[in-house]
Amino acid sequence: MANLNIRNKQERTYQAIVVGSGASGGWAAKEFGDLGVKTLLLERGRNVEHIKDYPTTNMLPYEFKHRGKLPQKVLDENPIVSKCYAFGEDSEHFFVKDAEQPYIQEKPFDWIKGYQVGGKSLLWARQVQRWSDYDFEGPARDGFAVDWPIRYKDIAPWYSHVEKFAGVSGNLDGLDTLPDGEFLPGYDLNIVEKHFAQKLKETYGGDRHMISARCAHIHEPRPEFTAQGRASCQNRNLCQRGCPFGGYFSSNSSTIPWALKSGNVTLRPDSVVHSVIYDDEKGKAAGVRVIDAQTKEVEEFYADVIFINAAAINSNAILMNSTSTRFPNGLGNDSGVLGKYFAFHNYRAQVNGSYEGFMEYTTTGGRPTSGYIPRFRNVKKQETDFLRGYAGGFSAYRGGGYVADARVGMDLKNSMLNKTPPDGPWRVGSHMMGETIPKESNYIALDKDKLDLYGLPTLKFNVSYDDNDEKMILDYQEQVSEMFEKAGFTDIRVNDDHRTPGLDIHEMGGVRMGKDPKTSMLNGNHQLHAVPNVYVTDGACMTSTSTQNPTLTYMAFAARAAHHAVSESKKG
Numbered sequence: 001m002a003n004l005n006i007r008n009k010q011e012r013t014y015q016a017i018v019v020g021s022g023a024s025g026g027w028a029a030k031e032f033g034d035l036g037v038k039t040l041l042l043e044r045g046r047n048v049e050h051i052k053d054y055p056t057t058n059m060l061p062y063e064f065k066h067r068g069k070l071p072q073k074v075l076d077e078n079p080i081v082s083k084c085y086a087f088g089e090d091s092e093h094f095f096v097k098d099a100e101q102p103y104i105q106e107k108p109f110d111w112i113k114g115y116q117v118g119g120k121s122l123l124w125a126r127q128v129q130r131w132s133d134y135d136f137e138g139p140a141r142d143g144f145a146v147d148w149p150i151r152y153k154d155i156a157p158w159y160s161h162v163e164k165f166a167g168v169s170g171n172l173d174g175l176d177t178l179p180d181g182e183f184l185p186g187y188d189l190n191i192v193e194k195h196f197a198q199k200l201k202e203t204y205g206g207d208r209h210m211i212s213a214r215c216a217h218i219h220e221p222r223p224e225f226t227a228q229g230r231a232s233c234q235n236r237n238l239c240q241r242g243c244p245f246g247g248y249f250s251s252n253s254s255t256i257p258w259a260l261k262s263g264n265v266t267l268r269p270d271s272v273v274h275s276v277i278y279d280d281e282k283g284k285a286a287g288v289r290v291i292d293a294q295t296k297e298v299e300e301f302y303a304d305v306i307f308i309n310a311a312a313i314n315s316n317a318i319l320m321n322s323t324s325t326r327f328p329n330g331l332g333n334d335s336g337v338l339g340k341y342f343a344f345h346n347y348r349a350q351v352n353g354s355y356e357g358f359m360e361y362t363t364t365g366g367r368p369t370s371g372y373i374p375r376f377r378n379v380k381k382q383e384t385d386f387l388r389g390y391a392g393g394f395s396a397y398r399g400g401g402y403v404a405d406a407r408v409g410m411d412l413k414n415s416m417l418n419k420t421p422p423d424g425p426w427r428v429g430s431h432m433m434g435e436t437i438p439k440e441s442n443y444i445a446l447d448k449d450k451l452d453l454y455g456l457p458t459l460k461f462n463v464s465y466d467d468n469d470e471k472m473i474l475d476y477q478e479q480v481s482e483m484f485e486k487a488g489f490t491d492i493r494v495n496d497d498h499r500t501p502g503l504d505i506h507e508m509g510g511v512r513m514g515k516d517p518k519t520s521m522l523n524g525n526h527q528l529h530a531v532p533n534v535y536v537t538d539g540a541c542m543t544s545t546s547t548q549n550p551t552l553t554y555m556a557f558a559a560r561a562a563h564h565a566v567s568e569s570k571k572g
Contacts, residue, residue: 016565017301022309044310047269078097104461109461109463111461189371217249309536312540349432392433473496
C-alpha cells in the first residue's frame with residue numbers, strides 16, 4: 001500500500017461520511033446537509049461542477065472533429081463501453097474507458113462506469129417510476145430471494161419527498177401497479193401512441209396500458225427549482241453532455257450544490273475508498289480508508305455514520321475488501337451472502353412494426369421521454385410458466401425526407417430547406433425491461449491475486465441469464481406482437497439482440513435487504529445487521545429488481561435512511 005498521509009485526526013473527523021456522489025449518494029449528502037450534520041462526501045473520480053465542466057454542452061455538430069462519431073481506434077480500444085447508447089464524441093469524457101479498470105469476466109458482463117462527481121447521474125436515461133406492493137411483496141409471494149423488510153407504505157412519503165425536489169414529469173394514471181406521485185405536467189404522446197393506448201384499453205379491458213413515461217425533467221417552472229438554480233427542460237435531447245439549464249435531475253445540478261450551500265458538507269473528489277475501518281473494541285465502523293487518486297497516498301477519515309453509495313458493484317467491492325478479525329469475509333458478512341444474489345434488468349428483446357394510418361400527421365421537435373407499458377404479466381396471480389414479468393418502452397415516429405437525387409449544389413440546398421412530406425408509414429417499436437430473479441449462482445467477487453493501479457483487488461463477475469429469462473423474452477415478443485396486431489400495426493418483427501448482462505446499467509443486489517440476518521445483509525432501515533452504523537442505499541441493497549427503472553427508488557431510500565441515521569444519533 002502507498003504511504004500513509006498523517007494529519008490531525010480531528011481535522012479528518014466528521015459526523016457522517018458518504019461514499020459516492022451519484023444519485024443516491026448526492027441525496028444522502030443533501031439530507032445530511034439540511035439536517036445540520038457535518039458530512040464528508042467522497043468521490044473516487046474527478047470533480048465536475050455544474051455547467052462549468054460540461055465542455056460539449058453547447059457545441060454544434062460541425063464543431064466536433066468527427067461530427068459526433070468516435071474514431072474507430074477509440075471503439076476498438078473500448079469494446080465494452082462503446083456498446084452503451086450514450087457513449088459518443090460528445091460524452092466520452094463522462095465514461096470510464098475499458099483499460100482504466102479491467103475486470104475478470106467468468107461469464108460475459110458489460111460494466112458501464114462513470115467516475116466523476118455526479119457519477120452516472122450525468123448519463124442516466126432519467127426514467128422514474130415508483131414501485132408498488134406488487135414489487136415489494138413479490139419475493140415472498142413467488143418464493144424467490146428473501147422477503148423485503150419494507151413495503152410501499154414505508155417508502156411512499158420518501159418518493160414524494162424526492163419527486164418534489166428533483167422534478168418528475170408525468171400524468172396521474174391511476175394504476176395500482178405503478179403508483180402516482182408528485183408530478184409536474186407530463187409530456188404528450190403523439191397521435192399514433194395515443195391510438196395504441198386507446199386500442200389497448202378497448203381490447204384488454206383495462207388490464208394493459210400504455211402511458212407517457214415519467215421522467216426526471218422539469219416541465220413547469222416552480223420556486224423549488226428556481227431555488228436550486230435550475231430551469232425547465234429545453235427538449236434539446238443532448239442530456240448526456242450535461243444540461244446547462246439543469247432541466248433534468250443530476251447530482252451535479254441539484255443535490256450536491258444544495259448540500260454544499262448548507263455549509264455542512266465537504267466534497268472530496270479523487271478519493272478512492274479502499275475499505276471501511278472497523279473498531280473491534282467498540283463493535284462498530286469507525287471511518288473509511290481512502291487512496292488519493294492522484295498521489296496514491298492513503299488517508300483515513302472518521303465518522304459516527306458511514307453511507308456506502310458507490311454504485312452497486314463498487315459498494316459490494318468496498319464491503320468485501322473491508323476485512324477484520326471480526327469480519328474476515330467482508331464487513332457485516334455473517335450471512336455469507338455478500339456479493340451473491342446479484343441481478344439486473346433484461347433488455348434483450350424488441351418488437352417493431354409499421355402503421356399505415358394517420359398519414360396526414362408527422363412528428364417534429366424533441367421530448368425527453370416516450371411511451372411506457374407497465375407490467376401486466378403475473379401481477380395479481382401467477383399465470384405463466386415463468387416468474388414475475390416485464391415492462392416495455394414504446395414509441396412511434398415518422399419523419400420527412402429529402403429529394404433522393406438532390407446530391408449537390410442548389411438542388412441539395414433546396415431539398416434541405418424544403419423537406420418533402422413523409423411518404424412512408426409510421427414506424428412503431430417497443431423494447432423489453434424484464435425482471436430477473438436473484439440467484440446465489442449470480443455473484444461478484446474479488447480476485448486478491450490481481451491488483452489494480454490502486455492496489456485494490458480486481459473484481460470478477462459470474463452473472464448470466466437463466467431459463468426464466470428465456471421464457472420471459474418469448475412471452476414478451478408474443479404478447480407485444482399480439483398487442484401490435486390488435487392496434488392495426490403491420491410488418492411486425494421481433495428481435496433478440498442477445499446483449500450480455502450489465503448493458504442495462506441497472507445492476508442490483510449483493511448487499512440485499514431482508515428480515516433475517518442469516519440470509520441478508522441489511523435491515524429495513526438499510527443498516528448492516530451486524531454493523532448498524534453502516535448504511536447502503538444504492539443498487540447494492542436491492543432484494544429484487546422489479547420492472548421499473550430503479551434510480552428513483554434509490555433516491556427515496558437514501559433520503560429515508562439519512563433521516564433514520566440522524567434520528568438514531570439523537571437517541572445516543
